[in-house]
Amino acid sequence: MKTQHISQIARKPLLSFAPVETAPRGDVLVLVFLRGAADVLNMVVPHGEDEYYKLRPALSIPRPDDSKSKKEERTVDLDGFFGLHPILSPLLPIWQEGHLGLVHACGAHDDSHSHFKAQELMERGVDNEGGSASGWLGRHLATLNTGNPSPMRAIALGELPQRSLYGSVPVSSLRSIEDFKLRGNETAVLQMQAALGALYSGKDPLSGLGRETLRILDTLEKIAPSSDERVYPDSSFGRGLREIASIIKAEVGLEVAAIDLDGWDTHFAQGVQTGLMPRLMNDLAEGLAAFHEEMLDHADRLTLVVMTEFGRRAYENASLGTDHGHGGMMMLIGGNLNTRGVFGQWPGLKPHQLYGPGDLAVTTDYRDILGEICAKRLNNPALDNIFPDYAVKMQNLFL
Amino acid sequence: MKPSRRDFLKLVGVVASSAALSSCAPVYENLARLDENPRFDIEGVSAQDFALVNRLTFGAGAADLTRVAEIGIQAWFAEQLEYESVSDDSCNIRLRQFKTLGLSANDLFDISDKIFDDQDRHTVPNELRQATLMRQTYSRRQFYERMVEFWSDHFNISTEKGDCFYLKTVDDREVIRPHALGFFSDLLWASSHSPAMLFYLDNQSNLKDAPNENYAREVMELHSLGVDGGYSQQDVMELARCLTGWTMKEHFWRGDFHFDEDVHDFAPKKVLGKEISASGLDEAERVIRDLGLHPSTAHFLGTKLCRRFIADEPPAVLVNLVADTFIATNGDIRAVMQTLLKEGIPHIQPKFKRPADFIISALRLLDARTDGGAALHKYLGRMGQPYFTWPTPDGYPDTSTPWMSNLMPRWQFAAALAQNKIKGTKIDVEYLLELSGAKEIESFTKWMSALLLGAPLSENECKKMADALRSAGTGDEISTARVIIAGLLASPAFQWR
Known part of the structure; x- marks a missing residue:
């Protein structure tokens, strides 16, 4: 097996020597990473598949027409075969608008079952530990010149940039817009800004960049705390999405934003209608719904992707949880989808259809989706560089 | 192989004359003025010494400058090259905690x-x-x-x-x-x-x-x-x-x-x-x-070393001289660095500080105490240089452009350091204020800019800064001093070395 991997390794082009394409900015890309491997079978439920109910006697989500369970606990049907976990029903309006695409059995071919390795490889956009250590988004940013000098071209919500953004300087990482502010008592902050204005008044390029930074600082300061009715969940994810929305609306040159939602490693008592995983799903769905509603006017230049490193075992374990699996699922939200739908070839859950120790198989490589987004929505044709040694197969999900 | 005293005198003259080359680096513009405005109370340290020490170290701290004043820049560099003979006990004791x-x-x-x-x-x-x-x-x-x-x-x-x-x-x-x-x-x-x-x-x-x-x-x-x-x-x-x-x-x-x-x-x-x-x-x-x-190795390394220590785009004539020494000495890095300095000074151009240069020079010049811990590394990360994590094998960029647009975390660091809001790191603003003997914003700005930039801002620049501060409000003496320190650390001039 080792040799097979190695034969796939070819020369990885060095980021620094990669040709840079020039193109106008495309959509703003918001990348949501569900860390810990989300149990996608309980999110986009294959209720038309009998095997699902056999494999999960305790953890399955009731069929949409299951009269033995409460209506609000049943799967919300989407297309007669797949449906959403009821807690994800805040996403229904997005589905109804045609702005939601779900790619099932989507993921990477790595079968290490290791969070660390799978996340690393996926964020680097590679198949094995060899090759460039930079991230796919970092390579996207480095190979596309959009003529955008903004320090907010790429932002990472959190303490440090996500691995996918590595290899691109600068990426601003912030927990919130507050992180793009100067701190201290009011007088000190005002004095500091005044001093910066005086110090950065020259004609040299650095002074120009300083004034651009001051302008963004000023713009962000004027963003009134969102006082409208849309309620983001009171969580770091909800607050992060709200910050991203504000930054997009402030028009400060944002092209890429990355944000994480942690905690999906549900080996033990993951919960069906309440508990660990439903809380996370609620955070996710409420956050995405609020974001989508707030950004409706911007939907035609916005693409949001939700991904996870892999899915979980098709059968439940003895602790009312699920173990590490293989195939995952990607959610796509935006006004530039060709059509709504649950996409991807469904591999099935019968014993001979499962992969490895009993996992959902992968039928769509995650790079087919991300590659299509880079090419069609971000105007970057350099897919060979963004995903070295992988030939992206367009799925024609996007305009 | 050692540079002679004459070589260093030659350097000194050229630094001053190359100073006018860059409009974006007051460090160099102001060099010529420094001798009339001695900084601290270190006698015998010229503006040129300051600039050179700044380029060859992580920031011209008081200890380095004192040593230069004691033995002269030439002997100081010779001593730095023979680093094994420089006692480093106080640093080593600090490192004992890292098992x-x-x-x-x-x-x-x-x-x-x-x-x-x-x-x-x-x-x-x-x-x-x-x-x-x-x-x-x-x-x-x-x-x-x-x-x-x-x-x-x-x-x-x-x-x-x-x-x-x-x-x-x-x-x-x-x-x-x-x-x-x-x-x-x-x-x-x-x-x-x-x-x-x-x-x-x-x-x-x-x-x-x-x-x-x-x-x-x-x-x-x-x-x-x-x-x-x-x-x-x-x-x-x-x-x-x-x-x-x-x-x-x-x-x-x-x-x-x-x-x-x-x-x-x-x-x-x-x-x-x-x-x-x-x-x-x-x-x-x-x-x-x-x-x-x-x-080819001699040439390639000569180019990279000149880029690091002399200029983003070092002239071929200098690179050739450095490569010649490399070849003649079978790649003796000490000898290569001697040639690089001896021949390179006339070609010195301002270098934009990378995040580590920026942070550490601030600490050293202000004589901060620090544990070197997580809080500083968080800033390094936000500025784009978390240690030992550059993904591609070419190393962190060594030219100005890639770093220049990410100013906000530098400004935030400047403000946080001046206000002692960085966990594990401390500066003594009261002492600095006392040392300066300054009584108003202009004179403290002037003193502090000499300390941080190697030369004081002009009367006009100090006044402009003071006006800006006064127009934004008035704080007590110490908090105003903190803002002045923060502003100077965040200033365009301090971003260059």
């Missing part, structure tokens, strides 16, 4: 293994990061630490890639630090036998029948000859075959270098025009010995 620095790869791996859970991939590399920052801040061997930094970039390894998270500690200790001011061929040799490097560039997957060219290419393209250094794709493939089986032990002495004969390709090879007869480990070693002494 992992001296451990073997196998032990580092063991203590990181939580057996039933995942690995602790943080403790070991975080200690290396913290220790590195402490050395750069506190070591009296400042020029040596600069060279360590240079080679850590040149032989870049990211702790984010697989086993490198613990192997890099060994690479730092046994490859970079022993040879940073030694002979380049020894350094290249050590690096090629470093499991961290071999793993980082995939050589553990370089096997007979399934060669992986990654390390073979980078050792020529990035570590020695340079991309235009005269090797061909065929040379890469042949060297890759020489390097088959270069890997590390996985058991008992995990992380030690290991040559695995079973996966080595014993067929004859030809690299850079030389026939390589089958001799196992020795095949690639012969090539690496040649690479370390090659004229």
